[in-house]
Amino acid sequence: MASAHHNDRPVSFGDVLNTIGLIIVAIVFIMPILWAFLMSLKTRADALAMPPKWVFTPTFEHYQTVWSDGSLLAYTQNSLIVTLSATAIGLLLGVPAAYMLARMRFRGKRSLLLGILSTRMIPPVAFIVPFFVIFTNLGLKDTYTALIIVYLTIILGFVIWMMRSYILEIPLELEEAARIDGCSQWQTFRFVVLPLCLPGLATSAIFSFIYAWNEFLYAMILTNRHAKTLPLGIYNWVSYEEVRWGELTAAAVLAMLPVLVFYFFVQRALVRGLTMGAVKG
């Protein structure tokens, strides 16, 4: 079995078979998303046709219905505010901490790192009772603040782990050279380390964004009117529209749109994100 970078052998029957197999696999994985997209462009009559129509005149009426219903627009705005704030705060707090955890030696560092990693093991349902009660008592239920704080439980630990793994790969000599040239600790961090870990920053930001954008459970227990995010908005909105497949799929497509846009930038960084930087990707 030769690997992808050995292209010097002649094309074999196996190569053709492999290609056909992979195309089938790709179709299977893409089909539900493609199907939703097609559904969202079909008229009601076309959507209910059996056998399913693969060729039809597309219509944008469902997107218009979804969009003209102002509430979804408000939910989108809420989602953007919460997601961007949580991501920004996560990076602001997490990146400096990651730098110190990569470079400093101190007692208890290993336990601290394992502690941060173990935040990933906490099931969100284990926190719904305290968050619900505490935020209700503080009068913060249904506010952006509550959601941003709650999303940081996931984002902050994630950013610290991910950025630490990126910073560990920056050669220490570069920082030492900067110090010899008279840079302060802060200047070294700001002008040497930060520019070198830009890909890591982008990866952390995009993963934090995707997490907060997709989050459902916390939003469900902590919001009801003012701060309702898009996933929850769609969930409630669609419960009434159950049979209207066109609107349902149009809303679903709109919900995944921002994440799909990011997707083409993150593929390379995905492995790192999936294993929280535990594996050198």
Add this chain to the structure above:
Amino acid sequence: MRSVASDALTRMRTWLLPASFLAPALIVLIIINVVPLFYTITTSFQSYYLPRSYDRGFNGLENYTELIFDKRFWAALGRTAIFVTVSLAIEVALGFGIALMLIRQRWGLGALRGLILLPIIVTPIAVAFVWRLLFSPSLGLLNYLLGYVGLGPFEWIYSPNQALPALILVEVWQHTPELVLIIFTGLLTLPDDLTEAAMIDGANPWQVFMAIKLPLLKPILMVGIVFRVISLLKTFDVFYIVGRGGPGTSTETLALYVYATGFSFLRMGYASALAMVLFAIVLITTILIVRWGDVKLG
């Protein structure tokens, strides 16, 4: 005198930046993780029925003894175990198969990989809605396509017997790509010369895979498995949106039972005890896999 003062000053300077870099993140981390954790632990020893909050008080181990005799809890636990093991087994097997195909692929690798990995990042709410449509018994695409090969029609999520397998199908669809990606990345780092040497010595591809590739892949594969198991045990969104644990309680996993206890039956104390059990299961499972698989984290 002066030197002592300037020593202290330098020491403070060298400590000020690290402290100001670390402290804010650590303080926030502790507040947002440790406080709720202790709150859940405390509440798990209390009787706390939300509509009668004034009656809230400690009741010792009552919540924990209750769950020993709670049939619904054991059923949910069993379902969770089935869901996690079956999904993981299928995901690992398919993940290997697809990753091995990808590594062998000569043309269009980037595009194929891009399409196969797409489900990972799709919003759960969208996933759940789309699959609800696909599962529709009369108008869904799945029954239509399976009809071609003479299978079905299935009732999918509308039948107590088929609902859990249907949800496993959704789970496998969405998360197999994660293992594909991890295994594929692992395969890329394997040295070719070892494989080639073995092939020259007359080993067949299967032997090469079992004797050389698998052991070399183990570290990265185990990390992937640890994170998959954690995520499978926590699964909530798609289960909740597709069927709220139904029909009946046929797809109620532990995570869903915690939610129902807290937010449908409003029994916050008992929900907290159930949540602690789930957390303990995640923790113990993770430690066991890390020990048994000799996983190097970080």
